[in-house]
Amino acid sequence: MERSRAPSIRLREAAAAAAAVVVDGGGGLESLQKAVEYFSTVKERNPSKGNLYLDTIEGVAFEKGLLPDVIEALLDVAMSARLVDRLNTRMLKCLIPASVVPENAVTKAISWMCTRKPSMNIQLLFIKWLLAVFDLLNSKKHLHSLYGIIFFYLQNDKLCPYICHLLYLLTRKENVKRFRVKKLIELQSKMGMQTHLMALLLLYKIHAPEYVSLTLSGKPKNFQASTSPWKKIIERVQNNGYRQLAKTQSLVNFIEPPMRKRKRKMHRDIIPFISSAAHMTELPRSVIHSKTFPLEQLTTFSQLLQNFDWIEFPAQMGSVLRSPLLLHYINWVKDDSAFLRLDFWLAQTLQEEFTDCKGDNLQKEEEFKEFLNIIIRTQEFLLEGFSCCEEFLIKSLSLWDSSWCSTQILALLTWIPPSSDVIALYFDPLMKLFFTSSVYFKCSVIESITNLLVNWLTWHSVYITEMDKQIPSDLESPQKPSLSGFMNSVFELVEFCARMFTMALQMEAYNSLLIHFILNFYETVSDMYLKYSLPMVIMPPDGIFYPALLSLESVSLNQLCYIMHRYRANLVALKSLDPNKNVYPDLKVSRKIFQQFNAFVRVAVSCLWTSGNFVQDIRLMSIGIEDHLLEQTKIPDSKSSFTVVNHPALMGHAINFIQKGWPNGRKRLHAIQGKVWNWYMKYLYNQGLNGLKYFLEGSTHLSSSSGH
Numbered sequence: 001m002e003r004s005r006a007p008s009i010r011l012r013e014a015a016a017a018a019a020a021v022v023v024d025g026g027g028g029l030e031s032l033q034k035a036v037e038y039f040s041t042v043k044e045r046n047p048s049k050g051n052l053y054l055d056t057i058e059g060v061a062f063e064k065g066l067l068p069d070v071i072e073a074l075l076d077v078a079m080s081a082r083l084v085d086r087l088n089t090r091m092l093k094c095l096i097p098a099s100v101v102p103e104n105a106v107t108k109a110i111s112w113m114c115t116r117k118p119s120m121n122i123q124l125l126f127i128k129w130l131l132a133v134f135d136l137l138n139s140k141k142h143l144h145s146l147y148g149i150i151f152f153y154l155q156n157d158k159l160c161p162y163i164c165h166l167l168y169l170l171t172r173k174e175n176v177k178r179f180r181v182k183k184l185i186e187l188q189s190k191m192g193m194q195t196h197l198m199a200l201l202l203l204y205k206i207h208a209p210e211y212v213s214l215t216l217s218g219k220p221k222n223f224q225a226s227t228s229p230w231k232k233i234i235e236r237v238q239n240n241g242y243r244q245l246a247k248t249q250s251l252v253n254f255i256e257p258p259m260r261k262r263k264r265k266m267h268r269d270i271i272p273f274i275s276s277a278a279h280m281t282e283l284p285r286s287v288i289h290s291k292t293f294p295l296e297q298l299t300t301f302s303q304l305l306q307n308f309d310w311i312e313f314p315a316q317m318g319s320v321l322r323s324p325l326l327l328h329y330i331n332w333v334k335d336d337s338a339f340l341r342l343d344f345w346l347a348q349t350l351q352e353e354f355t356d357c358k359g360d361n362l363q364k365e366e367e368f369k370e371f372l373n374i375i376i377r378t379q380e381f382l383l384e385g386f387s388c389c390e391e392f393l394i395k396s397l398s399l400w401d402s403s404w405c406s407t408q409i410l411a412l413l414t415w416i417p418p419s420s421d422v423i424a425l426y427f428d429p430l431m432k433l434f435f436t437s438s439v440y441f442k443c444s445v446i447e448s449i450t451n452l453l454v455n456w457l458t459w460h461s462v463y464i465t466e467m468d469k470q471i472p473s474d475l476e477s478p479q480k481p482s483l484s485g486f487m488n489s490v491f492e493l494v495e496f497c498a499r500m501f502t503m504a505l506q507m508e509a510y511n512s513l514l515i516h517f518i519l520n521f522y523e524t525v526s527d528m529y530l531k532y533s534l535p536m537v538i539m540p541p542d543g544i545f546y547p548a549l550l551s552l553e554s555v556s557l558n559q560l561c562y563i564m565h566r567y568r569a570n571l572v573a574l575k576s577l578d579p580n581k582n583v584y585p586d587l588k589v590s591r592k593i594f595q596q597f598n599a600f601v602r603v604a605v606s607c608l609w610t611s612g613n614f615v616q617d618i619r620l621m622s623i624g625i626e627d628h629l630l631e632q633t634k635i636p637d638s639k640s641s642f643t644v645v646n647h648p649a650l651m652g653h654a655i656n657f658i659q660k661g662w663p664n665g666r667k668r669l670h671a672i673q674g675k676v677w678n679w680y681m682k683y684l685y686n687q688g689l690n691g692l693k694y695f696l697e698g699s700t701h702l703s704s705s706s707g708h
Helices: 002-021 027-041 050-064 068-079 085-093 103-114 120-132 141-145 147-155 160-170 178-191 195-207 228-248 284-289 301-306 317-322 324-332 336-353 362-382 387-397 406-413 422-435 439-468 483-507 512-525 528-532 542-549 554-575 591-608 627-632 651-661 675-686 690-699 702-707
Strands: none
Touching: 027 050, 027 068, 050 085, 050 228, 068 085, 068 103, 068 120, 085 120, 103 120, 103 141, 103 147, 120 160, 120 228, 141 147, 147 160, 147 178, 160 195, 160 336, 178 195, 195 336, 301 324, 317 324, 317 336, 324 336, 324 362, 336 362, 336 387, 362 406, 387 406, 387 422, 406 439, 422 439, 422 483, 439 483, 439 512, 439 528, 483 512, 483 542, 512 542, 512 554, 528 554, 542 554, 542 591, 554 591, 554 690, 591 690, 651 675, 675 690
């Protein structure tokens, strides 16, 4: 009897609350109140006026939304199975919240499920509705307490995919137990490789890898969107409510992102506003007595530090994109679920909001670019990529035409995590476009790959530093590769780029701009040990070294010399490395690498310093030309044509040196020898050619200048 009277009492209270809060509407308010009172007294399972009053409730719900008390009462009626399923279904579909959804309503609905009174279709529709309004729950404390009961419903084949989705959103580290992992594995063996079970297992493995010994994919799978009956309506009603609330609440300070400077406001319906449960329920007492700091008042860094222990993430996780302070908080807290929730929200938004952003819809495409820019800025802020971006890139690269969202696609590429599938999944599709596009696009791709390598090496450097300090690192997770796997990924990337860059240089006739970007990449490769603590040396191929050595630009020659200087410093450091301090005790730089480096140094010194270029030597990997062929070119003194005086990249400096030193024109280039040679070298170094300086001083003896 207590349970049968409770819905009636709650519905009358809800009707009174609606009358007290809703100011406009007139007849609509009276009709809603009558409809609520009707369901509080009706006893028939199929009442004659049920459809009429449901029409009234639907009209108010789809236009303005329903208050929390109304939702709680109507949900209780629908789940109690007092009415026929046809009416219960309509009642569930019109539960559109105007602000938040009370947690008590959800916990009572789950208790009704335990009585087996609601039919299977009603239970399924309720779980779908709960997923749609999950981010609008004013609290999840009691819902987390029901984790074990919710987990029990995985045994129902019809509910299983949606229960997995709900558990994915609720799971914390303390929820991961051995018996639950065992149950999931049993269901997987019974039902086959289901994506929803795999996603939940992978999340369990992230929280407790010692419990899950199965080999799973390296990233969580996204659940299919199951919120279509409510999603668009909820967004429209919620945004209307936010705009009205912003006009009346002066205490609230919504944090606008930088993109709001534009006149045309974008993403108002996509990125939620920052709000806490206390504010949304409009209960001042809860704000006063709650230990949680209201997110609307978080505007300064000092507030973040003072209230660090009293801040909770908002119900709608996407709203953190509006606040750099909350992004700082994500970086600080030791909670993987926050990052996973944000990743999941981004994946769902990419899937549902931007499926048709190509074509003639230019406004939609501009909004999509802006949304990608927000993701890129967030990744740069957090220094970590989102798995949803990996899936987006895999789907997009095979159909990409290099003009659509070019800047954004290449920026997203820089945050791909290291793995053995990087080349096959991302760069094989990109390579076809790379070779058929302009030199400027090639340079953009090379810059993106360089930034990707820097991000990988930076992650490794931080990891090694924390290992040395014996600090438990959050970087070590199932989503991150092992150290040996990481080294294999770096080696495969650099070798792949070497082949691709060599072919690109041949296709573009050794374009100077292209050489510059390629050398930028190898400037990072040359310093992997001293700068990033990775004991690996990979030399550039002949097809990149020689075009840079014989380049017509002094910038390229100087950059190559600096790269060779860094290779020398790294090799010397690795040769003197204490084996006991090496994180990779089985890894040693091969003898072939030292031979290749020495060969390159001999060739460069022969060209720039000793006038020995084109000399045949089987010990060197140099360009050897027979003497009679050189004589046929009729080039005077051909063996000294690439010294620091006659090199095409430096001849302009030599001529300028002569003109400034001897303006009367009495001296020529051949006069640069002896003391004049030393003066000329100092002149070159003063022109900013530091790479040339470091290389020559490290590879030659300046006393030999008397021979020039």
